[in-house]
Amino acid sequence: MSIPPPGPQGPYSQGPYPPGQQPPQGPYPPQGPYPGVWGQPYGVYPQQAPLNGLAIAAFVLGVLCFVPAVGLVLGLIALARIRRRGERGKGFAVAGCVLSSVGLALWVVSLSTGAVAGFWDGFRDAARGEGTAYSLEKGQCFTTPGGSLQGVTYDVDQVPCEEEHDGEVFASFELPGGSYPGDAELTRAADDRCYALQDAYAMDRWALPADVDVYYLTPTSGSWRTGDREITCLFGNTDERSTLTGSLRNDVARLDPDQHTYLLAEGHLNRAMDEVPEAETVEDDFAGYRVWAGQVSEALRGEVTMLERHSWPAGAERPVAALVEDLRTAQKEWGLAAKATGPDAFYEHYGKGYDLVVADTTVTARKALGLATTPPDHEGGGDGGGDDPGLEV
Structure with missing residues (x-):
């Protein structure tokens, strides 16, 4: 009895090959060093057809209904290219065409009723605030x-x-x-x-x-x-x-020029008075109140200078001159308050200076210039x- 040669038998047996002779190659590449699952070698997968970009664009524009005419045109172009090139995306192109057609019809109706004009007016107003x-x-x-x-x-x-x-x-x-x-x-x-x-x-x-x-x-x-x-x-x-x-x-x-000049001069004092320290009493911030008094004194100096340099109308000349005298005296008192060595001295000069800046001469000058007279x-x-x-x- 003859003994069959060793090796796989049957119709798929490759059989022995003489030394130096390679077996015929099959349709798959030889197994490499990294086998896949179950001992199968990795094969080469067939390449998928590319997706048409215009089809996607048509679908997106159709969903948004932003520019439906453009979406419809892109969808039709995409269908033609898909047939010619064998690309994927026919469903997207068809859906884009349908949605864009519906959107275009709605735009036509809106234009005929003026709804679009109202929308853009509202959009423009919102953008402008x-x-x-x-x-x-x-x-x-x-x-x-x-x-x-x-x-x-x-x-x-x-x-x-x-x-x-x-x-x-x-x-x-x-x-x-x-x-x-x-x-x-x-x-x-x-x-x-x-x-x-x-x-x-x-x-x-x-x-x-x-x-x-x-x-x-x-x-x-x-x-x-x-x-x-x-x-x-x-x-x-x-x-x-x-x-x-x-x-x-x-x-x-x-304002007329005389009123404007007077209020500009008075503005010096107003801004200085606004800088009063936050402390409720002089004792709580004596140094701060002294600095503030110095600021008020300098502001009064600036106000007096502006009032003296301006040529006032006949009806306001004497009232403004009387006011200037009071403000000049007030400026000295505020200056002494800024140099006070204690709270008592500060209060004394501060009180005199404050009374002069709110004296009746201010009301009289304002009345002559046609300005408000209620402090x-x-x-x-x-x-x-x-x-x-x-x-x-």
């Missing part, structure tokens, strides 16, 4: 939905200043970029700048009603992320249940209309 707190400009008056100038507001309604309103804008300024500074820092910046800017718009503090104070609109952390950096300064009523009527604007455009009964540079005088937008 119209109808929102962002759109307020100097000299404009407005109402708020709840009538309050505290808390958070998202929109305002501009109204003529002759009508009842909640606020009147007198200035605005931009903050530097960077990360959101926080509510406290925004409030501090608004408080400092808005009180400093009010005199440029309402130069005559005597003409401001006693129930009017400074408020402001500041960005929120959310609006800051969209690029909002503006703080809007405004006048409002300290009583939330009350409104304002008529503009408080009182600047160079609405303000509220201090400038305070805390606004309460603990939270600002709106966030």
Whole structure:
């Protein structure tokens, strides 16, 4: 009996091969050093047809209905290329064509009814900030939905200043970029700048009603992320249940040259008086009060110089001259208060100097110039209309 040679048998047996002769190669590459699962070698997978980019674009535009005509055209071009090149994406192209056709039909209906015009008007207004707190400009008056100038507001309604309103804008300024500074820092910046800017718009503090104070609109952390950096300064009523009527604007455009000169001179004193120390008594901050008295003395020197250099009309010449004499004496008393060696001496000179700056000669000079004659009964540079005088937008 013959013994069969060793090796695999059967119809798939490759059989022995003479030395140096290689077996015939099959349709698959030989097994490499990294076998796949179950001992099978890695084969070469057939390549998939590319996906047509225009088909995807047509589908996206069809879903968005943003420019339906473009989506329809891209879908038709994609179908033609898919047939010609054998690419994938026919479903996307067909869906894009259908959706774009529906969107195009809706646009035609909207155009015929004017809905698109209304949409774009609203979009344009929103981009400009119209109808929102962002759109307020100097000299404009407005109402708020709840009538309050505290808390958070998202929109305002501009109204003529002759009508009842909640606020009147007198200035605005931009903050530097960077990360959101926080509510406290925004409030501090608004408080400092808005009180400093009010005199440029309402130069005559005597003409401001006693129930009017400074408020402001500041960005929120959310609006800051969209690029909002503006703080809007405004006048409002300290009583939330009350409104304002008529503009408080009182600047160079609405004053005659004599009135304007007088208020510019008086502004020296106003700004110095605003710097009064926060301590309630002289004893609590004697050094600070001495510095302040020196500032008031220098401000009075500047006011007297401006008043003396101006040529006043006949009816105001003598009243202004009498005022100058009182202010010159007051300047000396404030200077002595700045040099006082103790609180008692400070109080003595401070009292004399203060009485002279609020003497009747001020009222007489103002009356001769046609300015307000009722002294303000509220201090400038305070805390606004309460603990939270600002709106966030």
